[in-house]
Amino acid sequence: MQCPFCGKDDDKVVDSRSSEGGRVVRRRRECQACNKRFTTYERPEETARLTVVKKDGTREPYEREKIIAGLRTACYKTSLGEDGIRQIMDQTEEAIFSQYDREVPSSFIGDVVCGHLREVDKVAYVRFASVYRRFADVGELIAEASEVKDAPEADPAQRGLFSEE
Numbered sequence: 001m002q003c004p005f006c007g008k009d010d011d012k013v014v015d016s017r018s019s020e021g022g023r024v025v026r027r028r029r030e031c032q033a034c035n036k037r038f039t040t041y042e043r044p045e046e047t048a049r050l051t052v053v054k055k056d057g058t059r060e061p062y063e064r065e066k067i068i069a070g071l072r073t074a075c076y077k078t079s080l081g082e083d084g085i086r087q088i089m090d091q092t093e094e095a096i097f098s099q100y101d102r103e104v105p106s107s108f109i110g111d112v113v114c115g116h117l118r119e120v121d122k123v124a125y126v127r128f129a130s131v132y133r134r135f136a137d138v139g140e141l142i143a144e145a146s147e148v149k150d151a152p153e154a155d156p157a158q159r160g161l162f163s164e165e
Helices: 047-051 064-074 082-099 106-120 122-132 136-149
Strands: 009-020 022-030 037-042 051-053 059-061 103-105
Touching: 009 064, 037 106, 051 106, 064 082, 064 106, 103 106, 106 122
Parallel strands: 051 103
Antiparallel strands: 009 022, 022 037, 051 059
């Protein structure tokens, strides 16, 4: 494994453990060249066989990293960190793989991610929904934000995010 800090290919595994219900192996590694530690995750290759059916009918291979990139963009400068993003991604994949085995509609993925974001961080939800749902005009975006604003709060840390103060 190549060290993300110095680029050398000289590391040793310090700790290995099962993660995500046994579906993933988490390894702590230490670079022998720079002595820094980093974590790697090993997932089975079978996820690559899943195909995403886009809204226009085109198909492309499922890529976990595309969803994570969208989540990172939506969660930029919010209270939701990398651990929260990873947890949402894990829950999303669990929903995908429990219901689909070959092809999954992109709308299903977007709906699941939106559902999790709406529960955790309303600002991130509105950001993600604005891209995912492709609102036709600002009025639709405002209507969605108003609906989220008026919904009961799941997380006390979210209080005041939509206040007009």
